[in-house]
Amino acid sequence: xxxxxxxxxxxxxxxxxxxxxxxxxxxxxxxxxxxxxxxxxxxxxxxxxxxxxxxxxxxxxxxxxxxxxxxxxxxxxxxxxxxxxxxxxxxxxxxxxxxxxxxxxxxxxxxxxxxxxxxxxxxxxxxxxxxxxxxxxxxxxxxxxxxxxxxxxxxxxxxxxxxxxxxxxxxxxxxxxxxxxxxxxxxxxxxxxxxxxxxxxxxxxxxxxxxxxxxxxxxxxxxxxxxxxxxxxxxxxxxxxxxxxxxxxxxxxxxxxxxxxxxxxxxxxxxxxxxxxxxxxxxxxxxxxxxxxxxxxxxxxxxxxxxxxxxxxxxxxxxxxxxxxxxxxxxxxxxxxxxxxxxxxxxxxxxxxxxxxxxxxxxxxxxxxxxxxxxxxxxxxxxxxxxxxxxxxxxxxxxxxxxxxxxxxxxxxxxxxxxxxxxxxxxxxxxxxxxxxxxxxxxxxxxxxxxxxxxxxxxxxxxxxxxxxxxxxxxxxxxxxxxxxxxxxxxxxxxx
Numbered sequence: 414x415x416x417x418x419x420x421x422x423x424x425x426x427x428x429x430x431x432x433x434x435x436x437x438x439x440x441x442x443x444x445x446x447x448x449x450x451x452x453x454x455x456x457x458x459x460x461x462x463x464x465x466x467x468x469x470x471x472x473x474x475x476x477x478x479x480x481x482x483x484x485x486x487x488x489x490x491x492x493x494x495x496x497x498x499x500x501x502x503x504x505x506x507x508x509x510x511x512x513x514x515x516x517x518x519x520x521x522x523x524x525x526x527x528x529x530x531x532x533x534x535x536x537x538x539x540x541x542x543x544x545x546x547x548x549x550x551x552x553x554x555x556x557x558x559x560x561x562x563x564x565x566x567x568x569x570x571x572x573x574x575x576x577x578x579x580x581x582x583x584x585x586x587x588x589x590x591x592x593x594x595x596x597x598x599x600x601x602x603x604x605x606x607x608x609x610x611x612x613x614x615x616x617x618x619x620x621x622x623x624x625x626x627x628x629x630x631x632x633x634x635x636x637x638x639x640x641x642x643x644x645x646x647x648x649x650x651x652x653x654x655x656x657x658x659x660x661x662x663x664x665x666x667x668x669x670x671x672x673x674x675x676x677x678x679x680x681x682x683x684x685x686x687x688x689x690x691x692x693x694x695x696x697x698x699x700x701x702x703x704x705x706x707x708x709x710x711x712x713x714x715x716x717x718x719x720x721x722x723x724x725x726x727x728x729x730x731x732x733x734x735x736x737x738x739x740x741x742x743x744x745x746x747x748x749x750x751x752x753x754x755x756x757x758x759x760x761x762x763x764x765x766x767x768x769x770x771x772x773x774x775x776x777x778x779x780x781x782x783x784x785x786x787x788x789x790x791x792x793x794x795x796x797x798x799x800x801x802x803x804x805x806x807x808x809x810x811x812x813x814x815x816x817x818x819x820x821x822x823x824x825x826x827x828x829x830x831x832x833x834x835x836x837x838x839x840x841x842x843x844x845x846x847x848x849x850x851x852x853x854x855x856x857x858x859x860x861x862x863x864x865x866x867x868x869x870x871x872x873x874x875x876x877x878x879x880x881x882x883x884x885x886x887x888x889x890x891x892x893x894x895x896x897x898x899x900x901x902x903x904x905x906x907x908x909x
Contacts, residue, residue: 414785414859415483415507419885419902420445421785422511423796424485425454425812426468432459438467440487442511445787450814456511458487458503465492467503474504475535475545475860477569481883482507483860484517486547488530494521500529502549504574507859518574520549520567527554527563536566537597537607537659537862539631543879544569545860546579546635548609550592556583562591564611568635580635582611582627589616591627598628599659599669599862601693605877606631607862608641610671612654618645624653626673628698642697644689651678651687660690661721661731662865663755668693669862670703672733674716680707686715688735690760704760706735706751713740713749721862722752723783723793725766725817729853729865729889729896730755734795736778742769748777750797768797768815776800777813784814791887791899792817823892826852826871829903836880836908842872846897849890855899857885881909 415422422444430439441454460467470488477484484506492501499522505512522529532550539546546568554563561584567574584591591613598610609629616625623646629636646653653675660670670692678687688706691698708715715737722734732754740749753765770777780798787794794816802811824846833840845852854866854873866873878884883906887899 415442415485416444416509416511417482417507417859418444420789421787423450423784423787424471426471427810428466428469430459430468434461434463436464436466437462438465438469438489440468440471442485444511445785445789447789449788449816460489460492462492465489467492469531470533472534473860474547475537475569476858477504477545477547478506478571478573479544479569479879479882480506481859485512486533488533488549490528490531492521492530496525498525499523499527500531500551502530502533504547506573520576522551524551524554527551532592532594534596535860536609537599539566539607539609540568540633540635541606541631543882544571547574548595548597550595552590552593554583554592558585558587560588560590561586562589562593562613564592564595566609566636584613584616586616589613591616593654594657596658598671599661601628601669601671602630602695602697603668603693604630609636610657610659612657612673614652614654616645616654619647620649622650622652623648624651624655624675626654626657628671630697646675646678648675648678648680651675653689656716656718658720659862660733661723661862663690663731663733664692664759665730665755665757665865667865670731671698672719672735674719674735676714676717678707682709682711684712684714685710686713686717686737688716688719690733692759706762708737708740710740713737715740717779718781720782722795723785723817725752725793725795726754727792727817727820727898728754730757733760734781734783736781736797738776738779740769740778744771744773746774746776747772748775748779748799750778750781752795768813770799770802772802775802777802787814788816790816790819792819819898820896822895822897823849823890825898826888826890826900829886829888829900831903831905834905834908837878838874838876839878839905839907840872840874841886843888843900845871845890846892848892851891853889853891853896855887855889858882878907880907882907
């Protein structure tokens with residue numbers, strides 16, 4: 414919510430946009446509202462440099478300066494600075510009117526051809542200081558090993574991001590392409606610090622280009638110096654780590670989960686692709702995935718992009734979304750996107766939704782993401798990109814927004830009140846429906862993943878809050894096995 418109006422907003426990248434600079438790239442921002450987004454963007458930004466390809470990656474940045482407005486970060490992986498073709502990332506602060514006309518922070522890579530900015534992401538709050546952090550990948554970076562790749566973290570603060578990275582890590586293996594995708598993982602082991610996930614799509618541990626995942630636990634000074642958990646696909650040329658993401662909490666156990674794609678996985682269909690989900694726990698992810706999906710269709714490339722979908726069916730459990738950009742079902746390479754629903758027992762292979770482009774070579778599912786709740790109906794929405802979709806121009810591309818479905822359930826809680834508010838705590842109370850057996854409290858600060866809490870009564874003491882921070886609080890009642898719709902949002906601001 415970059416303008417603080419209570420509705421989530423979304424970004425669309427157009428990295429081949431020319432206007433007038435050839436393939437300078439453009440990013441468009443659409444504000445949410447009671448009827449959803451407008452047809453035209455509310456804000457745009459262009460690189461104004463030929464072949465910069467701005468918009469190859471776009472993301473919320475959380476709230477890096479903790480001013481109550483979500484910030485955004487944009488990647489331009491072939492932007493040229495002093496060295497030429499280093500790549501760059503641009504950060505814009507949110508405000509009541511949205512982002513400004515020029516970046517509030519710019520960082521240009523330090524190696525020509527390093528591909529800095531090919532992946533950008535909100536990293537969550539890795540050092541638990543109340544300021545969100547960002548992570549950026551440079552997939553072709555070389556420092557001792559050619560094409561090993563590098564990932565960067567910049568920690569947030571009251572003054573925003575530093576011009577010196579606070580953490581860097583490299584693949585330490587030639588051709589590993591570490592940092593090809595980077596993401597915040599959420600708090601996978603629930604130790605109070607968000608964690609960092611990095612993909613190395615061509616890493617070779619036991620077989621060539623199997624790909625690997627590297628998870629770094631957060632701590633008081635940021636991510637750990639060495640990976641806290643690793644996983645390798647064991648499948649030749651699978652390229653696990655092509656895309657990585659936090660997955661929210663798909664089984665509602667209070668531990669964040671992670672998702673990754675291996676779009677060139679063959680088993681047995683050539684390049685069918687595979688998606689892996691690992692559940693969080695007190696000791697982090699396990700040694701084997703808790704859920705996998707294979708398309709069983711040759712050249713579908715399932716898992717080319719993966720993401721946390723939010724809670725699209727409003728049942729209180731996180732959902733996931735992933736693309737199969739060359740899936741064919743009546744139209745060659747039309748593409749398909751899948752949403753799998755979470756539950757108390759996690760994800761299930763029969764419980765999903767999908768959409769297709771119905772247009773040959775559209776590559777629907779080339780990009781997928783949660784859009785948050787852009788129309789404020791209580792259910793999260795998803796956005797899906799089709800890189801080569803034709804509407805009026807050839808290969809112009811398109812983005813498709815799908816609204817989630819609110820769950821009526823029992824009557825929503827009402828009359829939220831906060832008392833005894835301090836710098837780090839507050840006492841909540843509310844009125845609940847008859848027959849409610851418990852409540853789920855959803856606590857969210859701008860640009861940061863929601864925190865899920867539980868109560869069996871109509872009061873709860875919130876602790877561990879950040880001073881001078883505004884939280885959006887909604888509550889759902891549990892009646893039997895169903896949850897109610899969300900209460901009207903309540904804004905809670907702690908003492909400075």
